[in-house]
Structures are given as structure tokens and as C-alpha cells.
Amino acid sequence: MFAFIVRRIIQAIFVMVIIAGIGFTVQNKLGDPVRDMVGERVSVAEREALRDKLGLNDPFLTQFGRFVRNAVHGDLGISYFHNKPTVDVILSKAPATLELVFGSTVMILVLCFPIGIYTAIKPKTWFSRFVMGSSTIGVAVPVFLTAITLIYIFGVELKWLPSYGRGETVDIWGWDTGLLTADGLLHLILPSISLSSIMLPLYIRLIRSEMMEVLETEYIKFAWAKGLRRYRVWLVHAFKNTLLPVVTVFGVEIGILFAFTLLTETVFQWQGMGFMFLEAVERSDTALLVAYLVVVGVMFVVINTLVDIAYGFINPMVRITGAK
Amino acid sequence: MGHLLEVNGLEVKFALRFGDLTAIDGISFTLDKKEKLGLVGESGAGKSVTGFAVINLISKPGFISGGSIRFEEHELNRLPEEKMRSIRGNRISMIFQDPMMTLNPVLTIGTQMIETVLAHRDASKSDARDIALEKLRKVYIPSPEKRLEQYPHELSGGMRQRIVIAIALLTNPALIIADEPTTALDVTIQAGIMELLSQLCETENMGMILITHDLAVVSQVTQRIAVMYAGRIIETGPSDYIVNCPRHPYTIGLINSLPGARKAGSRLTQIPGMMPNLTAIPPGCAFHPRCRLQEPVCKKSRPALEPVSAPEHFAACHQVDKTVDQDKLLNLLNEDNQ
Numbered sequence: 224m225f226a227f228i229v230r231r232i233i234q235a236i237f238v239m240v241i242i243a244g245i246g247f248t249v250q251n252k253l254g255d256p257v258r259d260m261v262g263e264r265v266s267v268a269e270r271e272a273l274r275d276k277l278g279l280n281d282p283f284l285t286q287f288g289r290f291v292r293n294a295v296h297g298d299l300g301i302s303y304f305h306n307k308p309t310v311d312v313i314l315s316k317a318p319a320t321l322e323l324v325f326g327s328t329v330m331i332l333v334l335c336f337p338i339g340i341y342t343a344i345k346p347k348t349w350f351s352r353f354v355m356g357s358s359t360i361g362v363a364v365p366v367f368l369t370a371i372t373l374i375y376i377f378g379v380e381l382k383w384l385p386s387y388g389r390g391e392t393v394d395i396w397g398w399d400t401g402l403l404t405a406d407g408l409l410h411l412i413l414p415s416i417s418l419s420s421i422m423l424p425l426y427i428r429l430i431r432s433e434m435m436e437v438l439e440t441e442y443i444k445f446a447w448a449k450g451l452r453r454y455r456v457w458l459v460h461a462f463k464n465t466l467l468p469v470v471t472v473f474g475v476e477i478g479i480l481f482a483f484t485l486l487t488e489t490v491f492q493w494q495g496m497g498f499m500f501l502e503a504v505e506r507s508d509t510a511l512l513v514a515y516l517v518v519v520g521v522m523f524v525v526i527n528t529l530v531d532i533a534y535g536f537i538n539p540m541v542r543i544t545g546a547k
Numbered sequence: 548m549g550h551l552l553e554v555n556g557l558e559v560k561f562a563l564r565f566g567d568l569t570a571i572d573g574i575s576f577t578l579d580k581k582e583k584l585g586l587v588g589e590s591g592a593g594k595s596v597t598g599f600a601v602i603n604l605i606s607k608p609g610f611i612s613g614g615s616i617r618f619e620e621h622e623l624n625r626l627p628e629e630k631m632r633s634i635r636g637n638r639i640s641m642i643f644q645d646p647m648m649t650l651n652p653v654l655t656i657g658t659q660m661i662e663t664v665l666a667h668r669d670a671s672k673s674d675a676r677d678i679a680l681e682k683l684r685k686v687y688i689p690s691p692e693k694r695l696e697q698y699p700h701e702l703s704g705g706m707r708q709r710i711v712i713a714i715a716l717l718t719n720p721a722l723i724i725a726d727e728p729t730t731a732l733d734v735t736i737q738a739g740i741m742e743l744l745s746q747l748c749e750t751e752n753m754g755m756i757l758i759t760h761d762l763a764v765v766s767q768v769t770q771r772i773a774v775m776y777a778g779r780i781i782e783t784g785p786s787d788y789i790v791n792c793p794r795h796p797y798t799i800g801l802i803n804s805l806p807g808a809r810k811a812g813s814r815l816t817q818i819p820g821m822m823p824n825l826t827a828i829p830p831g832c833a834f835h836p837r838c839r840l841q842e843p844v845c846k847k848s849r850p851a852l853e854p855v856s857a858p859e860h861f862a863a864c865h866q867v868d869k870t871v872d873q874d875k876l877l878n879l880l881n882e883d884n885q
């Protein structure tokens with residue numbers, strides 16, 4: 224198991240270097256740090272001198288090495304619009320995005336398991352048919368449409384839920400959280416539902432089909448033959464086996480969830496990294512874009528590695544052999 | 548003495564898209580306490596379905612459509628599910644064919660044993676664990692404490708099948724249904740497992756239904772044999788008689804195709820043709836298209852199980868008079884009388 228964890232971490236570092244490489248290339252080709260620093264008015268000669276001084280005319284690998292070294296120290300350049308280190312800008316926006324992703328993850332997890340299991344065990348009930356039917360639709364409806372519909376129904380017409388911004392937040396050790404205030408939680412509901420609406424139907428279907436497959440196996444038949452109670456067969460014997468593929472997929476899907484925060488945050492004016500990213504695109508704030516790419520990439524890799532390690536803990540085959 | 552198990556006119560159907568498929572077509576048999584009955588037949592004859600019908604665990608879309616199954620004092624196919632559950636895995640245990648597939652890959656052996664005890668006994672976890680250890684010793688598993696912590700994939704096939712047998716023993720059942728318990732195992736360990744199972748039936752006072760397509764194995768282990776063909780029992784009787792003087796042409800064919808058991812001078816033969824698909828069972832005797840003795844009557848009417856020469860020996864064949872091997876029969880009857 225230890226060897227397995229070490230290997231996963233080495234792989235993760237490898238992936239991070241690649242991400243850094245992509246980030247650096249983007250910055251190298253698109254960005255102009257000199258413009259970012261001094262603006263357009265300074266003369267060409269002066270800019271060229273500054274370039275030399277900053278090492279921008281150094282060989283590619285030297286520059287890349289510097290980029291990685293700086294990145295490891297938490298320095299990903301300066302955002303020319305915010306006039307602050309990009310990492311600071313991103314970190315100030317990160318809690319909003321992470322809480323949004325957290326909110327929808329919780330929503331997905333809380334709903335997908337009971338619904339997925341139920342629809343697998345009782346596929347013929349009207350509830351199961353309804354879920355399967357609406358999940359087909361759910362997969363096809365774009366997130367912004369879900370979001371706008373939700374805003375219209377619950378925000379505009381019924382006026383039950385806020386549909387704009389994060390609401391009241393409190394500062395806990397530098398983390399700006401909306402999870403601890405009633406107002407913040409209320410503001411989280413609609414964005415979380417919108418964001419989870421892309422994944423939830425997929426998860427329900429995944430869990431359902433995995434579960435149905437497992438229920439057909441010999442070991443489940445043997446579990447019945449042993450005279451176990453049905454909840455034991457369903458929740459211990461069958462469910463534990465459906466968990467493996469679900470956890471694997473989860474690692475990948477959470478990246479997609481991050482990608483969709485761009486849309487969700489924009490629709491709900493949610494002041495997170497996604498919102499910031501789109502602003503940065505409008506302002507051609509290259510340094511900030513690259514920093515976003517690297518930070519989100521690293522987060523993604525870290526989450527994926529954790530998920531893989533969790534997988535190792537669930538799956539005894541991995542635990543023993545350290546392989547697979 | 549009342550029988551331990553009495554199956555009467557059992558009928559099992561599968562509800563398929565094009566209509567109901569009759570997989571078991573009215574079979575009857577009995578099993579006494581501590582008795583061993585062999586259920587043999589080609590693949591698809593309905594052996595496993597019969598076994599699962601007894602514990603009311605036929606996989607969908609199958610269902611018991613007729614007949615009765617009486618076990619101890621219970622009418623099994625009329626029992627409410629919760630009552631049935633308390634018998635299943637408790638009074639009647641089942642052993643499956645492939646030990647690689649029967650144990651849950653993500654649960655330890657200990658979990659899978661202890662839960663079985665707890666499902667049927669009002670015991671504490673540590674009591675259940677002690678019972679598990681006791682049964683593991685009974686099937687000669689080395690260092691049983693260690694096994695409880697292990698996962699199925701850490702153990703060999705033979706070891707796993709012994710663990711499955713130990714699980715079957717946990718609740719001291721009165722009946723074990725063993726569905727091809729050695730087919731999936733290495734040839735070298737098959738005999739050992741069979742021997743163990745057979746001995747345990749003696750020492751633990753269990754009856755057994757041994758399902759297999761291997762007549763040679765079954766004749767060494769069981770007192771009686773029922774031969775199935777296309778969802779029916781076509782011959783049944785004491786193992787000696789079935790093996791040494793079979794009366795149904797199908798059974799004769801099975802015996803003749805056994806390498807060891809053939810009569811001196813006769814050729815080793817395979818039965819020509821294949822068992823019919825259940826959707827296209829020929830009219831009359833289901834075996835007639837493959838039968839060398841067939842007469843016009845065989846195509847028209849379906850033979851019933853009728854007593855033949857020896858006691859307790861029944862065969863369902865119109866041509867049964869042609870299959871008597873008088874010398875063998877006399878020898879057997881003489882042996883019996885001594």
C-alpha cells in the first residue's frame with residue numbers, strides 16, 4: 224500500500240510538471256510581462272533592456288526552470304489588472320469556488336447513492352421510471368438553462384431563494400466562508416443545484432447500472448443463499464462492490480465539475496475563480512490566466528491522487544499487491 | 548419415517564418475451580435424513596434450477612409454477628419470504644460451482660463467515676467467530692485465525708472451496724445442496740474436496756443433493772441417483788443399479804461414455820446429437836431423436852416413470868424391456884440378498 228501511494232504521488236508530480244509546461248508555454252507565447260509591468264507607453268528599446276534584465280531572452284529551458292522554481296515558491300507572476308500577485312488574487316477567490324464545488328459534491332453524493340441503489344433494486348416502480356426518464360433529460364439540458372430556470376422559478380417568481388452572489392460570509396483564518404452563515408448557505412443552494420445537475424444524472428445512472436450488474440453476480444447469489452437479510456446483501460455485499468468504479472469515475476468527473484464552475488459562477492455572479500477567469504479573459508490578463516490554469520491543474524491532480532488512494536483503501540486487491 | 552425433503556411434481560418456468568419456458572417439468576424425488584442423492588444430466592438439463600428451486604432462489608425471470616417442496620415440517624414454496632430466509636443458509640446450505648466467484652471479493656473471509664452465523668443465530672460477534680474457526684478446522688484449513696483476516700483473492704481455489712464448505716457448515720444444516728462443487732477446481736484436488744464433503748455429511752449428519760454431470764463421481768458418493776434430461780427425471784434408483792444396470796437408453800449412453808466404467812469389449816461411445824433446446828422439446832419422449840431403440844410410440848406419447856426390475860428403481864422409457872441386462876441384474880440382486 225505504501226509503495227502504491229508513493230507511486231501515485233510520483234505520477235502526480237509528473238502530471239504537475241506537464242501542467243506547468245503548458246502554463247509556461249501559454250505565457251511565453253501569449254503574454255508579455257513587460258507590457259504587464261510598464262504598460263504600452265514605454266519605448267521599444269527600453270522594453271528590450273527590461274526584457275534582458277528579467278531574463279526573458281534566456282534559453283527556453285532556463286526560463287522554464289525559473290518558472291517552475293517560482294511556482295513552487297508560490298510565485299506565478301503579477302496580475303496587471305489587479306496589480307497584485309496572481310496567486311493572491313486566485314487564493315482570495317478560491318474559497319468561493321471550492322465551496323461551490325463542495326456544495327454540489329455533497330448534493331451529488333447525498334442523492335446519487337440512495338437513488339442509484341433504489342432504482343437498481345426496484346427498477347419497475349414508478350419512482351424509478353420517473354428518475355430514469357428525467358435523468359435522460361437532465362443529461363441533455365445545458366447547465367446555464369438549468370441555472371436560469373432555477374433563478375426564474377425560485378428567485379424571481381417564488382422569491383424563496385437568493386440567486387445572486389454569495390451572501391453573507393465570515394472570515395475563518397483567512398478563509399472567506401459562506402458555509403457558516405444561514406444567508407451564505409441559502410445563497411449556495413441554487414448554484415449548487417445547477418452545478419450538480421450535470422453530474423447527478425450521470426452518477427445515478429452509473430451507480431444503477433453498476434449495482435444491477437453486481438446484483439447478478441454469483442457472490443450475491445451466494446449471499447442470498449446464506450440467508451442474509453436483504454439490506455445486508457444490498458448495502459454491504461452489492462454496494463461495496465459498486466463503490467469501486469464510482470470512486471474512480473468520481474476522480475475524473477470532479478475536474479469536469481470545476482470546468483463547469485466557469486458557467487455557473489457567471490450566471491450566479493458568484494465571485495469565485497471561474498468568474499475571475501472569465502474576467503481575466505476579457506482583460507487579456509495573461510499572467511492571471513496562466514496562474515489559474517496551474518492552480519486548478521494542481522488542485523485537480525491532488526484531488527485525483529487522493530481519490531486513487533481512497534480507491535486503494537476500498538479495494539483489497541490494490542491494498543495487498545500494491546498494483547493494478 | 549418422514550422424508551427430510553420431498554419434492555412433488557415441481558415445475559419451474561422462465562417468463563421470457565415470447566412466452567413461458569418450462570425448465571423443470573414436473574419432477575419428484577425424496578431425500579431422507581443423512582441420505583445423499585446425486586442429480587446428473589447434461590448441461591441445461593435443469594439440475595441447478597432444481598437446486599435453487601428448493602431454496603426458492605431461482606433467478607429472474609424464473610418462478611415455481613407448480614408442485615410442492617416439503618422440507619422438515621415446512622411447505623417451502625408457500626413460506627413467506629422472511630421465514631424462507633431463516634431456513635435458507637441455516638437448515639439448507641448451498642455450495643456453488645466456482646469458488647472464485649462465490650466469495651465476495653471486497654469482504655474478508657471472517658466477515659463473510661460471521662455474518663452468516665449472525666443472520667441465523669442470536670450470537671455475539673466473538674461467539675460467531677469461534678464457530679467460524681471451529682468449522683474452518685473441520686475442513687482442514689491451516690491457521691484459521693489468519694484466514695479470517697484474509698480476502699478471497701489471497702487464497703487458492705481449493706482453499707476457497709473449503710471455505711465455502713465451512714460456510715455451509717456454520718449453522719449445522721440438515722441438508723446441503725452442492726452444485727458441481729468440484730467442477731471448477733484443479734483435477735488434482737477434486738477428489739480430495741469430494742471426499743471431504745462426503746465425510747462431513749456423515750460426521751455432521753447432513754443430507755446432500757450432489758449436482759454434477761459426472762456419473763463416475765456421483766456413483767462413488769451417493770446412495771441414490773436421479774438422471775435428468777430436458778427438465779425431467781428420466782431414471783432414478785440406487786446408485787449401484789443406475790451405474791451397473793441402467794435401463795433408460797440415455798443413462799446407458801452416459802455410462803458407456805465414461806472411460807472407466809465401460810463394459811469389457813464394448814466400445815466407448817458418445818450419445819449422438821445434443822439435448823434439445825427447451826424451446827423445442829420434441830413431442831413424446833424428449834430423448835427419442837437421439838435414441839437407437841426408438842419406435843413410433845416414442846414420438847407420440849411421453850413415457851412416465853415406471854418401476855423397473857430392481858426395487859426403488861424407476862425409468863421413463865417405452866422400450867425399457869429391451870434394455871435389461873439380465874446377468875448384471877441377477878448379480879446385483881444376489882449381492883443385495885447376501
Ligand SMILES: Nc1ncnc2c1ncn2[C@@H]1O[C@H](COP(=O)(O)OP(=O)(O)OP(=O)(O)O)[C@@H](O)[C@H]1O
Pocket residue numbers: 561568570588589590591592593594595596597606607608609760825
Ligand atoms: N435466467 C434464465 N433465463 C432463462 N432461462 C434459464 C435461466 N436459467 C436457466 N434457464 C433455463 O433452464 C435450463 C436449465 O438450466 P440449469 O442451469 O438448471 O442447467 P444445469 O442442468 O444446471 O446445467 P449445467 O450443467 O450447465 O449447470 C436451461 O437450459 C435454460 O434454458
Ligand SMILES: [Mg+2]
Pocket residue numbers: 594595596726
Ligand atoms: Mg448448473
